[in-house]
Amino acid sequence: MVLGQRIRALRKALGLTQAQLAESLDYEPMTISRFERGEYSPGFDALHQLAKALGVSLASLLQFEAKEPLGAGELRHQLCDIIYETEDPKVLMGMLKAIRKAKGDG
Structure with a gap:
């Protein structure tokens, strides 16, 4: 859930909708929604793509504290x-x- 909250926060900080982020990654908007709600956990490749799309390093994306x-x-x-x-x-x-x-x- 914490990762999902981090994805949501970074997305919103960039002023992106779930649909816009999904489109940039060639995902369905529902996939981004599920990542953010913690229903799905992105795999390593997806994490790397998310970090790049959100303008942060992978380490920063995964940094919870x-x-x-x-x-x-x-x-x-x-x-x-x-x-x-x-x-x-x-x-x-x-x-x-x-x-x-x-x-x-x-």
Whole structure:
């Protein structure tokens, strides 16, 4: 299930639908859905293709717990996940203000 959540998070961070990701890999959209829900486990070749399509290394795709500080790319993915899951404009505005303040942009 954790791998499926990771696939979903990376896909969403790229702004891809399951159908778009599936098409890029020559899979059926239902296959991507099943990977994400943990119903199917992708084999090694599929994992390699998924990592490439999602723009991460295979090791990064399989990394479930960060043992070292996260890099900028991974942090961006996590921020994007949170932002895409947030529907409230007031919350989004608060996030934007906090980021600008942290960067020193006001």
